[in-house]
Amino acid sequence: DAEITQSPRHKITETGRQVTLACHQTWNHNNMFWYRQDLGHGLRLIHYSYGVQDTNKGEVSDGYSVSRSNTEDLPLTLESAASSQTSVYFCASSEGTSGRGGTQYFGPGTRLTVL
Amino acid sequence: AQTVTQSQPEMSVQEAETVTLSCTYDTSENNYYLFWYKQPPSRQMILVIRQEAYKQQNATENRFSVNFQKAAKSFSLKISDSQLGDTAMYFCAFMKAYSGNTGKLIFGQGTTLQVKP
Numbered sequence: 001d002a003e004i005t006q007s008p009r010h011k012i013t014e015t016g017r018q019v020t021l022a023c024h025q026t027w028n029h030n031n032m033f034w035y036r037q038d039l040g041h042g043l044r045l046i047h048y049s050y051g052v053q054d055t056n057k058g059e060v061s062d063g064y065s066v067s068r069s070n071t072e073d074l075p076l077t078l079e080s081a082a083s084s085q086t087s088v089y090f091c092a093s094s095e096g097t098s099g100r101g102g103t104q105y106f107g108p109g110t111r112l113t114v115l
Numbered sequence: 116a117q118t119v120t121q122s123q124p125e126m127s128v129q130e131a132e133t134v135t136l137s138c139t140y141d142t143s144e145n146n147y148y149l150f151w152y153k154q155p156p157s158r159q160m161i162l163v164i165r166q167e168a169y170k171q172q173n174a175t176e177n178r179f180s181v182n183f184q185k186a187a188k189s190f191s192l193k194i195s196d197s198q199l200g201d202t203a204m205y206f207c208a209f210m211k212a213y214s215g216n217t218g219k220l221i222f223g224q225g226t227t228l229q230v231k232p
Contacts, residue, residue, distance in 0.1 A: 035220075042225050045220070092160075103150070103165055104220055108158065
């Protein structure tokens, strides 16, 4: 069955370190998204991609970067981790808006703690 | 800019009863999608139901149904015959619809639902 996976599921790191969170989907979806979830804020969009070599900033993109070298993967990098980036991170993917398209399917999440 | 508001941070319901979760949104778009996602303690985000704005008929999925009021910009979720497994946080979300690639999801703050035995 097609799925979307994230790794690691839990990560503890120190302030100032570079961290990369992996997201891999086997749906063959063009569109991929990264969100962070914090108490009182719901899910907020960090970055998104509509295809290979395409990346776009979301509403909370400062301190994060992504790259899309193939359809299946969209890794999220924290260039220099800060305590404010302690959060739960979700990756999602979707196909285009046609028929039943547009619905985003989520990975299981990564809990990141920055000490 | 679009916004989504869930005014009920927490709700509870007795098992087998019916509960309604509220959601309002603000947009100038005419074509869009609305969603309800469920997040149980496992943290997995699970799609519950989806509504296309151009459809007047309210979406239903088994015990879950919505009351979509486009003019009022309201999108409530009704859960019938509540089960213990329905205990979760529920998120309302909005997405613009346009030709080509899909739009971005905008989430409400969530409503925590507790189903009591």
